[in-house]
Amino acid sequence: MHNQPVQHNPSGKRKLSAGVIWKIIGGLLLLIIAACGITIDNVAIPASVNGGSVLPITLNVTIKIDQGQTSNFMVAVLVPKVWKTAQNAAITFTSDITSGDQAMTVIPAGTPAPQGGGMDWPTLLATKVGNGGNLLPDYEWVAFYSNASYPVSDNSTVHATVSIKIKTSPDNLLFKLGYCVANSTDGLSSSDRYATAYSGCFQVNGTGDLIDFCNPQISTVDPRTSLDNDIITLSFDGGVQSTKLDNASQVYLCISGITESGDSLSVCTQTDATKMTTLGLNKWQKDIWPRKLFNLSASQHLTGLRYWFTDASGNNKVGYAGGTAPFLYTFKCQ
């Protein structure tokens, strides 16, 4: 377990005149002096867990209230959908205005968030707070309310420690977890009414191919599930990050098929059979029929692929995340 530095969401920029800027600065100073604020001071999360185990996370939160109110406390987490967090998480908190663990319950999807323009919490969080830099779309915000509401007096400060326990799925994945705290009165109505934080790239050591939300996807395979008798499309997007193939005028596939018996069949020569088609903007594509590419006999079947991309010389080779490790693909049907 270690404390991670909190990464706050960057805000957008506009060109403003000097007068307006001074007015804004004055307003902000007044706001800081007179208004409330909420911060996530730190996030404690292990660097990784094993697939299927419980992920414990602790948030330390400070809430400064200028005007007394009675509200429910809201905690939301940004998680991979595959975890089914609404069914597999427990959140409690302790604070200096409560006694013992305070229970929280998931807010059903479709429940309008306060001052959220009719949006429910998951939609409002995704719209206003974002995706935390996760590069695959299979994420979700799951929001919880405290079971009780709490009266807080004027000009008070509350410290809370939030305990989040999420049972992870068996999947092998990398994900940037996100957190948001707010209350049931103000919602996300202004930036001083809620706080967000993100962990770095968190790893679950599970089974199956890595589902990588953190690293740019320089290669994809279509269809996502297939067998060796399908035509599969391997794509390389050199625009995602700089690689050894930035200046390559031709890109080739260097690929190994892994048979059921564990043998590795390699096709790694720069020929028409491995030459990729350019799509422009340093994007490349190759459609292969594995059974023919690897010249499989009727009784041979592949369980997966390991592949790289090379230039015409074969000397410059790009693998997973731009490195030397191969991209992996497992043949399976849903």
Add this chain to the structure above:
Amino acid sequence: MKKILLPILCSLALFACKPELMIAPSEPVKNLSGNWQIIKATRNGTDLTTRFDFSQFRIHFTDSSYTIDSLVPFIVSRNGKWAFDDPTYPFKLSFQATDSSAKTSPLQYPVTEGQRNLIITFSPGCSLNTYQYTLQKAN
């Protein structure tokens, strides 16, 4: 005059009637005999025709058998027998490769630009990956 004209008209009317030969329109025979090539191929709706080399593929139908040259992912991988589900109004085309069970594809048989097309749909790998090939007789 009237006594003569009336029997003549009646006789004419009588002999003018004769049974009409009724010919029911017949459904054209679906003739698969010959060599067919792939002119269009899609995978899950994505057109692969120009992206993958289907040009050498040929399937040769005879009365009840077929042979395949230059195989690509197809409903069967070996030579064998074929059959319509209904010889007159076929909606399915089945292939029975040697030493294998029969595999059946929905069949469309439209005429496009004067050419008879044979459209079959199948899954050579995962069942959720659907391929549709349009075949036309090769010259």
